[in-house]
Amino acid sequence: SQQGEEDPQALSIQEGENATMNCSYKTSINNLQWYRQNSGRGLVHLILIRSNEREKHSGRLRVTLDTSKKSSSLLITASRAADTASYFCATDPTGGGNKLTFGTGTQLKVEL
Amino acid sequence: GAVVSQHPSWVICKSGTSVKIECRSLDFQATTMFWYRQFPKQSLMLMATSNEGSKATYEQGVEKDKFLINHASLTLSTLTVTSAHPEDSSFYICSARRKYGYTFGSGTRLTVV
Numbered sequence: 001s002q003q004g005e006e007d008p009q010a011l012s013i014q015e016g017e018n019a020t021m022n023c024s025y026k027t028s029i030n031n032l033q034w035y036r037q038n039s040g041r042g043l044v045h046l047i048l049i050r051s052n053e054r055e056k057h058s059g060r061l062r063v064t065l066d067t068s069k070k071s072s073s074l075l076i077t078a079s080r081a082a083d084t085a086s087y088f089c090a091t092d093p094t095g096g097g098n099k100l101t102f103g104t105g106t107q108l109k110v111e112l
Numbered sequence: 113g114a115v116v117s118q119h120p121s122w123v124i125c126k127s128g129t130s131v132k133i134e135c136r137s138l139d140f141q142a143t144t145m146f147w148y149r150q151f152p153k154q155s156l157m158l159m160a161t162s163n164e165g166s167k168a169t170y171e172q173g174v175e176k177d178k179f180l181i182n183h184a185s186l187t188l189s190t191l192t193v194t195s196a197h198p199e200d201s202s203f204y205i206c207s208a209r210r211k212y213g214y215t216f217g218s219g220t221r222l223t224v225v
Contacts, residue, residue: 033213042118042205042218043156088155098209099146102156 004089004103012109019076021106023089024069030092032065033100034074037086046074046087051094079110114140116208118217125196125224133191133220135206141186142208147179150203150219162189196224 004025013019023032031050035043049056049065049072056063062075076083089103115138125131135145143164148156160181161169168181178200180192193200201224206217 035216040203040219040221043207043216045213045215048213097161098144099158099161100207100214101158102148104155107153 004091004101006087006089006103006106008106009104010107010109012111013079015079015081015110015112017079017110019079019083019108019110021074021087021089021108023072023074023103025072025089025091025101025103026070027091027096028094029067030094032063032072033090033092034061034063034072035088035090035102037088037105039085043088076108079108081110081112084108084110114138114208114210114215116142116206116215116217118206118220120220121218122221123223125222127197127224128195130192130194131196131222133193133204133206133222135189135191135208135217137187137208137215140208140210142189142210143186144209145183145189146207146209146214147181147189147191148205148207150205152203156205159191193222196222198224200224 006023033048034046037043047058049063060077065072086105086107088105090100117136145162147159150156159174162181162183164183170176183189205219207214
């Protein structure tokens with residue numbers, strides 16, 4: 001079942017600006033992951049944050065997790081046109097048999 | 113890094129025919145694979161969990177007789193869409209769970225005409 005919701009659904013920014021995407025979920029989790037999907041392609045794993053972590057960085061990516069609010073955010077700094085893609089959060093629910101549940105996704109467009 | 117090879121990347125078939133999609137883990141053993149379906153501009157919906165050597169576990173609402181899953185080896189899982197209809201047209205993606213995360217195939221675009 002679909003449990004995550006992301007906002008905004010779509011985001012259009014200029015190159016060089018920062019992009020922030022938010023994800024909310026409903027159940028307890030082991031971890032939360034962010035993925036990127038270019039149009040019509042498979043998913044690329046970006047970053048995983050465990051339930052006992054609050055913030056994680058990877059290159060231009062910064063992810064936060066607030067388990068009390070059941071929410072996470074993905075920040076892409078100094079965006080590039082090549083960052084144009086759909087971004088999904090996915091949760092690994094506690095006792096969920098390792099089945100990832102994906103959010104609704106944010107379509108990011110970075111314009112030159 | 114871990115790679116899951118998914119074939120074909122796209123397929124067009126006639127209504128009523130069956131289509132098989134393969135996912136292979138190239139450099140690791142995948143005891144569990146997941147099959148997802150994605151409609152345009154929507155998220156991934158889990159269809160079933162495939163376990164090597166045992167029957168697949170299907171999510172509620174997914175017809176097991178229509179979407180046949182076979183995980184005969186530690187490196188290969190297949191999804192067969194039987195008697196395909198236009199409403200089965202979608203993007204199908206497999207995923208394999210590894211020790212520290214998940215690796216996704218590149219997806220298969222199925223169009224049933």
